[in-house]
Amino acid sequence: MKILSATQLKIVDALTIERQHISSIDLMERVAKICAERICSQYTADLPVVVFCGMGNNGGDGLAIARLLSEQNRMVQVIVVRHTEHFSADAQVNFDRLPKSLQATLITVRSENDAGQLHIKENTCVIDAMLGTGINKPVTGILETVIHKINSAPCTVISIDVPSGLMIDHSSGELPDACVQADLVLSLQLPKLAYLFPENKRIVPHFECVDIGLDQQALLEQPSPYYFAERQDIAALLVPRNKFSHKGTYGHALLLAGSSGTSGAAVIAAEACLRSGAGLLTVHSTKQTVDALSYRLPEAMTQTDEHDSFITFCDDLSSYRAIGFGPGVGRASETQQLLKSVIQRFQGRLIIDADGLNILAENKTWLEFLPKDTILTPHPKEFERLAGPSDTHFDRLQKARAFATRYACILILKDTYTHICMPDGSVVFNSTGNAGLAKGGSGDCLTGIILGLLTRGYPPPQAALTGTFIHGYTADLCAEMMSQESILITDVIRQLPCAFKQLESTNKFFRS
Numbered sequence: 092m093k094i095l096s097a098t099q100l101k102i103v104d105a106l107t108i109e110r111q112h113i114s115s116i117d118l119m120e121r122v123a124k125i126c127a128e129r130i131c132s133q134y135t136a137d138l139p140v141v142v143f144c145g146m147g148n149n150g151g152d153g154l155a156i157a158r159l160l161s162e163q164n165r166m167v168q169v170i171v172v173r174h175t176e177h178f179s180a181d182a183q184v185n186f187d188r189l190p191k192s193l194q195a196t197l198i199t200v201r202s203e204n205d206a207g208q209l210h211i212k213e214n215t216c217v218i219d220a221m222l223g224t225g226i227n228k229p230v231t232g233i234l235e236t237v238i239h240k241i242n243s244a245p246c247t248v249i250s251i252d253v254p255s256g257l258m259i260d261h262s263s264g265e266l267p268d269a270c271v272q273a274d275l276v277l278s279l280q281l282p283k284l285a286y287l288f289p290e291n292k293r294i295v296p297h298f299e300c301v302d303i304g305l306d307q308q309a310l311l312e313q314p315s316p317y318y319f320a321e322r323q324d325i326a327a328l329l330v331p332r333n334k335f336s337h338k339g340t341y342g343h344a345l346l347l348a349g350s351s352g353t354s355g356a357a358v359i360a361a362e363a364c365l366r367s368g369a370g371l372l373t374v375h376s377t378k379q380t381v382d383a384l385s386y387r388l389p390e391a392m393t394q395t396d397e398h399d400s401f402i403t404f405c406d407d408l409s410s411y412r413a414i415g416f417g418p419g420v421g422r423a424s425e426t427q428q429l430l431k432s433v434i435q436r437f438q439g440r441l442i443i444d445a446d447g448l449n450i451l452a453e454n455k456t457w458l459e460f461l462p463k464d465t466i467l468t469p470h471p472k473e474f475e476r477l478a479g480p481s482d483t484h485f486d487r488l489q490k491a492r493a494f495a496t497r498y499a500c501i502l503i504l505k506d507t508y509t510h511i512c513m514p515d516g517s518v519v520f521n522s523t524g525n526a527g528l529a530k531g532g533s534g535d536c537l538t539g540i541i542l543g544l545l546t547r548g549y550p551p552p553q554a555a556l557t558g559t560f561i562h563g564y565t566a567d568l569c570a571e572m573m574s575q576e577s578i579l580i581t582d583v584i585r586q587l588p589c590a591f592k593q594l595e596s597t598n599k600f601f602r603s
């Protein structure tokens with residue numbers, strides 16, 4: 092699904108009203124109904140709800156939600172924060188529609204003094220509907236005071252569409268002073284760019300996109316470089332194995348990985364590769380790694396390097412469809428020369444990770460010679476070594492986009508919402524994965540999965556998207572069965588078959 096800006100969302104809103112022949116007040120009612128249902132499904136009826144409403148359409152959503160919740164016999168109180176003189180037209184209609192019972196208990200915050208006197212009781216559910224996508228400057232004044240009150244109250248906070256105070260199209264680099272810290276954000280239709288930046292994790296720890304039925308064609312028409320990967324998009328990329336195939340059909344992978352003390356990285360990447368569809372895998376590594384592999388993964392073929400501690404040379408590359416370079420290789424000068432020679436000699440599909448990236452960072456001129464659509468998988472520190480520091484995550488994202496375009500490569504910038512930056516400047520944010528992956532070896536596993544998919548025949552963009560999604564999806568399957576604390580990357584690899592199976596089940600080509 093696309094990620095659109097506040098301005099674009101306004102346009103889609105207007106086009107939906109025009110094309111669906113629906114009035115804006117009825118669209119607001121639709122939004123409110125969906126949000127009220129979601130709130131009712133999350134919280135039991137005995138939890139009191141306090142709805143903070145602003146003066147714009149976000150406030151209008153809040154006023155309608157309050158009415159609908161009270162119709163469900165929920166204990167509801169409405170607080171209107173008068174940060175402007177007049178309600179928007181639709182908010183005014185919903186204000187007038189408030190039932191008498193809600194009007195009787197309504198609190199209006201008109202001044203700093205009113206705001207200072209607010210008291211939010213323990214164990215309430217606060218619905219934050221003060222500001223949405225219409226925010227046009229940092230929040231000050233009575234809104235700021237109310238926001239501080241909400242943030243310091245021991246209550247649960249659900250923000251409608253946007254945590255009030257947050258600018259959705261870019262990141263500030265630091266937490267905005269006045270911004271609601273939500274427990275859950277019900278994001279209308281689409282995610283917002285700002286939700287995907289780590290610096291906003293306290294403001295948006297969780298968001299859910301609620302489908303409010305905006306016009307699909309209008310959504311398609313809005314140009315955007317940003318996408319959010321959804322399960323059905325990725326499942327549709329999967330290709331079944333051919334009944335009349337043989338191992339040669341699915342290609343031969345070469346993994347250049349491991350050095351003294353880091354054999355595990357090679358073993359992890361190798362196993363993940365073979366569990367992601369490659370027909371054949373050869374691992375070229377040190378003797379110690381080769382010994383470990385022969386024991387752990389008899390399916391892999393091996394070549395032992397002349398050097399005992401690191402890899403230095405690999406003869407013929409012509410029979411490989413894809414090469415993975417980097418997990419645990421170290422940075423010895425001979426290993427650096429090996430990467431140089433791979434870049435010079437190999438014209439197939441290439442993925443470079445870990446120390447491979449650090450070697451590139453020390454030899455930036457080699458970047459110009461990467462085979463087209465080479466996949467690079469840096470974590471933030473590795474990316475900083477490659478492209479320099481960034482002030483904010485938004486800046487880092489723009490740097491990553493420019494990098495992918497300049498070197499015609501696919502840059503997978505690993506993070507909670509991993510950014511997959513394509514050479515054409517587009518970015519897909521991955522939606523899967525959890526903190527159980529925040530452990531050594533997770534990146535090696537990702538490299539192995541993508542290497543397997545490249546070898547299997549997926550074009551690099553598809554391999555990057557599918558591999559990143561499945562890596563996180565498999566970790567999410569593990570997290571359903573075990574604590575994130577205890578997940579080992581070998582657990583993730585063992586669940587890969589189930590993850591593929593689940594994703595295949597929603598792809599029509601696997602069902603026929």
Ligand SMILES: NC(=O)C1=CN([C@@H]2O[C@H](COP(=O)(O)OP(=O)(O)OC[C@H]3O[C@@H](n4cnc5c(N)ncnc54)[C@H](O)[C@@H]3O)[C@@H](O)[C@H]2O)[C@@H](O)CC1
Nearest residue numbers: 104119147148149174222223224225226227228229230252
């Ligand atoms: N996207 C959609 O299709 C839909 C959006 N709706 C709602 O409409 C919202 C957007 O509504 P609006 O455009 O009216 O915008 P908001 O409700 O976010 O607020 C706009 C008002 O706040 C004022 N304002 C902006 N920044 C301020 C600040 N820092 N301090 C004080 N006042 C400030 C503006 O001058 C304006 O009066 C969405 O977030 C969503 O909740 C739904 O009602 C209908 C469908």
Ligand SMILES: Nc1ncnc2c1ncn2[C@@H]1O[C@H](COP(=O)(O)OP(=O)(O)O)[C@@H](O)[C@H]1O
Nearest residue numbers: 470505506524525526528529531532533534535
């Ligand atoms: N909190 C998290 N949520 C989702 N994914 C995570 C989280 N922490 C780590 N990951 C994922 O785990 C992987 C870690 O990669 P990396 O740092 O290279 O690990 P290593 O070098 O130890 O193998 C990345 O794919 C990253 O996106």
Ligand SMILES: [K+]
Nearest residue numbers: 219222253255
């Ligand atoms: K809000």
